[in-house]
Amino acid sequence: MPHGDIAAAGDGRPRRASRRAGGPRVKIELAVYNALLPAAGLAARIAAVWNGKIAEGLAGRRGLRERWLAGASRLERRSPLAWFHVSSVGEFEQAKPVMSLLAERPGGVEIALTFFSPSGMSYYERFDRSKRIEAISFVDYLPVDTPGNARFCLDALRPDLLVYVKFDIWPNIVLEAAKRGVPQALVAGTLSPGSLRLSRIARGFYGGLYSRLGAIAAISEEDAERFRRGVSGGVEITVAGDTRFDQVCRRIDTSTARPPGAVAAAGRSWIVAGSTWPKDEALVVSGFRSLRKERRGTGLILVPHEPSVERLAEIRRTLASAGLPFRPLSSLGDDPPGEDEVVVADGVGYLAELYRAGRIAYVGGSLTTGVHNVMEPAVLSLPVFFGPRIANSYEARRLVDLGAAKIVRTGADFAREALALLADPDLLARTGETGSRFIRKHCGAAPRCVDLLETLLAGKR
Template structure:
């Protein structure tokens, strides 16, 4: 059988599932991006005018799945924009929330005007024709895929047009690796089109090689997440928010999921039995759940006496408010910085956790549940430095929160230990940039 048979079978499956796939992405819409972009129908670079500075700029393409990956890739986006001032940096996402984060960052970088022009497109669905059309119209000089975004037809389209491909911050959790092993021929064919893999850790590199990634094209550079930084303005926003919320114990539960919000509200009810003035800032992961979580908070509040304020409505939490629902986008770092303790969600349910370093870089004590597969390397670094507090369930979380609220010395120690872990592990960004630049030079 021909070597491309796994991709042919994969493409046939995509066509068979097309109605379901299209229905799934239909809601992921942004007004500035028509849905035909999902079929690779983006404007050709030549359709720009000389005034917009896009007609003769080489294109660097970076793909991130959603908002979490965009936030993790922010140091890389900023560094590429600064180091390639003559380029157009196109960042693609699958989700509308990711698109919003890219656009906000692009507006900031383009206003500064010192680097590449940054813009956003939705990534096309991975149908062969859509992938070929997208790559042909975008015509990138380099394609960079973030973490585990391995789309076989897009990778093949890049190889067909001679576009060098890198996978950066490459990670494969044990769970993802087990899934990919079931379709190893397809993954091996896809990875054959990857010119350079910048893996987060030795374990990630080994898993990629087990799927077919060439060892000669693999480097372990560390996690880009450690290269996160916080500006003075970010810190000032957090300080202003903390003052606005008042002098009371504050804990944030960030990036929460269905089945987890209920547990967190239960932990907060237990906490308030001993610390009735405590305030929970609840930050759901996905905006489409904001109203659902608000209803949950209000329903539970009717029986427990917990009152809720919504940030999207500019409702100020008063002394009688026990839950502040942060139903806005792009403010998680500010909210973490305003808290005494941070619980990172996606960890009391089997999601695999979220970025533990977002509160750690701010010097805020980090608490997490047991599900940490997606951030096992980061968790190991924090754990080794005694900078991570892990709980098994909501009851354990309530006990831990109460203990930390009563022990400011322990909170300060945990926060400083986390900050030092971030500082000590920086460097992946510079190693990644060096590898990407070598690829361009060798082209």
């Protein structure tokens, strides 16, 4: 069952796993897990010498207990406290529509938010324009998952509800919260066919953890069935859908951002290449150079995934080798770019408004590790191009199946597909509308998740 075909079980009702979970086996495996934590901490400190992300995560956790106590003391506690834990940026994006909607319901909630990854914390603190969800009163890293830290976190926050997103559950937190009777849920839950959590070695342990949750809201029927196979207790398992669709629709529908005036005033048919890496830029620039010979009114905007000084210099060299001038977005002001200039976003946070200026989008990552977010340009009715690495993205594969997206492997592919669309305005419009309808059809997961969470909260009161 694809992500968007929302149902609970075959008979329309949420299913529960058949057996109560794990006593002795969970205890044995938990003891092994806890015994390995000091070695894992030592390995992290060693790896931090050459791994900047690990070093950032360790640095961010210095003084964590003091920050937690100070932050917890500032909680208003005039409404139930929902603690949302996310791993990183992607899970945070999935959590946002659930947090927002839960806070908007009658009575509301106060929200505590924790991250595991420094990428998530950095994104929230520096780049996230919607971080002012008013109900969020506490934000920090999650401490290392030791039994003592689990007790500390629950003592400090005293949550009425604990919500995990996607797959990031932590054994000591789960078990300590269950011991205290704190309702827990997993939303946007996924469990891949090859997950180690379904293996013979880990299945009993994780089945015991999942059974301590009050509800699991899976993104698809396939994921729900895997949870049912892996869980050995009485947790309610239902299919709610993927909240990423809700977040994209909500962000587009509520945003007041518009394309920079100089870009809009240029009067071009803009192709916006978002979240690009060097291989993406080489393909797009090559294709654009060929396309311009046929369509002189076409313009290109490059939005690199990481607009560092080094990456911007690399893009400048790529454009120079193709005979194309480089124009930083920040330099435009009210002055439209020249006819031959390629606009390059030299900061973060511009992609959504730049997509609004586009006629066609290219989404990067698809020539290397996997395509980035294709939903944002699709919901804006832009036909979407990307490379062949799309196994990580259900929505990219479906957009291809529907004809709303094209896989391009070379610059020649890019030029040919873009020319066909730009030469036929009706085809361009139909292709974009097909993609937008697909994204809109899949919205609605967040209200289903919130209904489950409210049921858990009602049982707590």
